[in-house]
Amino acid sequence: MEENGKFLHDPVDEVLEAVWILRERGLKPGAGDIIKVDEKNSLTTEILDDVVRKGYLVLNGGVYDFTETGRERGGDVIRRHRLAERLLTDVLNMENHEMESDACRFEHFLSPEVTNHICTLLGHPKTCPHGNSIPPGICCENAEKRYESAIVPLGGLKCGETGRVLYMTTPRHDRLDRLTSLGLFPGRHVRVHQREPLFVVFIGETQLALEKSIVDDIYVVRT
């Protein structure tokens, strides 16, 4: 696995990923921060210099920032990684630790084409299982026009349509607990009864009224 990993890792991606994560947390990353945040401990200051030379990062007073191309490539890496996490946890039901290492490998070998297909399949999810946001790709912008997603948010179903819940990106535990205790959880069939002024859905014999913001976090397969 280690050899395999070394073979596949492009250090540029690792650096861009680390910078992305730090910037996402609102930090101004210096060299030390970037090296610390990388989980594989494979980065050095030389590699950082190299990435700057290649024109992906700029160094300003000890703080690294993206260039235009760097931000694009970094976003793509993050997007692949987080989409892979979604796919592995929610659709393939994998456990945490194995999922993490697989997701790391996915981020390096997924082609843009395949990435967009996965994104479409998953219904263009906005967050990863950890709750971090997934940068949107071209497929998300043209979501309506180009492909019919296999998986859509519950909020995307029309009145009278039924979907089987596949996964929920609900950010808050209490909401998740509540939905579960009311019988709305992965595996259940949900029928949309009405969309305005509130969403009304049927799950078996239970009728629930929900706000749009809640149903947008529930992803279903049309049945």
Next chain:
Amino acid sequence: MKATGNAKEGGDGKVVLLVGNPNVGKSVIFAYLTGRYTVVSNYPGTTVEIARGHTGPGHQIEVIDTPGVNSLFPASEDEKVTRDLIYKYRNAVIVQVADAKNIDRSLLLTTQLAETGCRMILVLNMMDEARQRGVEIDAARLASILGIEVIEAVAVEKRGLSRIAGAIAADSARVPSVEVVYPDLIEKKVLDVAGIEPGLERYGKLGVLSLIAGDRGLFDGDDSLEVKTIEALASAISDEEKKLASPFSYHMAAARRRMVNDITSRSVKRKALIEAESRPGPRRYAAAGSILILTAALIAALGTRSLAQAGLFPSLPVLFALVLCISIAGVRRIDRWTLHPVYGVLFLAAIVYLVYNFVGVFAAGTLVDFIQTGLFDRLLIPAVEKVSGDGFVRDLLAGDYGLVSMGLSYSISIVLPIVVVFFLVFGMLEDTGYFPRLTVLTNKLFRMVGVNGKATLPVVLGFGCVTMAILASRILETKKERIIVITLLSLAIPCSAQLGVTMSLMSAISIPAVLTIMLIIVSEFLIVGSLLGRYLKGRTSDFILELPPLRVPRVSNIALKTGARARWFLVEAVPYFLAATLLIFTLDRTGALGAVHRAVEPVTNGILGLPVETASVFIVGFFRRDYGAAGLYRLWQSGLLTGNQIVVALTVMSLFLPCLASLIVMVKEIGIRYAMIIFFFVMAMSIATGGLLNLFLGILGLAF
């Protein structure tokens, strides 16, 4: 209501706890077991006062009816109450009441109850409805899987209830043998935590799981546990959780779901039923026609008569059209229409129109007139005068501030009929399950004032009795939401008594004056609400509400409910009327009333521009604002108030604190600090609004 109830309460005597999801028929079973009645309703949050009774031969077994819960990991105050009761009565037998057609959800709760380690029995209620919907449950199979007795029942028809009583008497409850198997990482964690803090043992596995799920509320006030240990454990757990893709609670819920799916796959069969009702056909056109009839009746009723003249007679066509509409369309279709953005509003309009006529015109007009002039003025007061002779006793009972002529007369002849009729109508609507549906239409309005549609329930109840509504605000999940709703209830929601008295005064003032008062109250509701929503710290909860199926109301249920609420009013409110009267009487006798008048004169006369006599009205208004309004009515009758003065006085009185009882309940519910803040805020708002109104009317030279 902490888990560490003293040993006396938790140990001795046999206790039965009725536990279950909301709206599964616990209160009906409670009534059967104990012969006592609790307010049965089919929306969550009605069992706010814990009902207790006794059952069994010799009545030595205590039965406690708990508020409905979906989970023992509580989201709102009323859900906490149930969990705390389970831990308070550690040796109690739990009778879980389940809605058979929603068996999956009930079993989620069963698995949690099993983790408390309590002995229990499962009652599958509403078996008839389940069968009608193609849900076939093999109760014997279920019993053997769960390891507890499972009883089939149809509570409203009293079927199976004797078996419940029998099982309680025979002491056949067992600790369930079914156990949820969690992923290794959680099972390991449970062992770890239990090893570190052995004091958690008495909470059962659920206690440890609660801690892992990040809920420490369970252990509040338990002195046997080291607070530091619990905090250290909790923070270690949350650190660990951050590394995981999904929180512990997610994995727990998933494992529980798998367990329930496994149980139902072995014991429940679902037959697919063909849904014929959604297909187009002649019935559908008939249904559409019935909507037209309802619309026409409503327009005709509103068009031909001005609202002030409306009454029982002109509202009959609307009532008839509503009944016709429901019978043609069928309950299931009405069920959907009440949620519809257009039809739903139409239904709401018809209902508000009918309620207005029934409560506002019939009860507050005809009925009050009958009781006041017919009963009190002609019979009771002359009789009291005759009996009490001359002098002090006569003044005390039948004088200007007499206990009978003022205290009882107001409370029994003016307020009681209005309140009883309101509760009758409210109970009927409540029994149909209409109110949860109403929240679908009102959610956006309530979002404007910083809460969600769930606040509809306490606010509508507030039109009946604000004190009850403050209790019912427990169904709201966050402190912020409760504070907002309680403030708005205290300030801008007139209770039925207040409304009734105000309405009888409205005949004294013009339509523009009525509209002015309404406009002021509605805009204060919106402004204060949205400001609180924006600036009050704390969070607002999600709007997720279960809608119980709409059903035809049961007369016996409504009668019992109205009776219970009327009794509650008599016991809770009438003493305040009498106390307030006695206070005024004493002040008058001792000559202190004049001094009090002078003391509040700067406010009543200076700021509000009202005659000095209104001072005593505002003093009784402190006890109950409807009593104050009734006092205004009397002042107007004796010609002491001008049109403008009535408008100002009514505005102030409408915004006043509802009553002393509501203040006391408020202190109990949200603590003395918040209650006092709300109290002073409401008082300041009402007087400031009245003062400004008086000022503007003067400057603009308007006269009503």
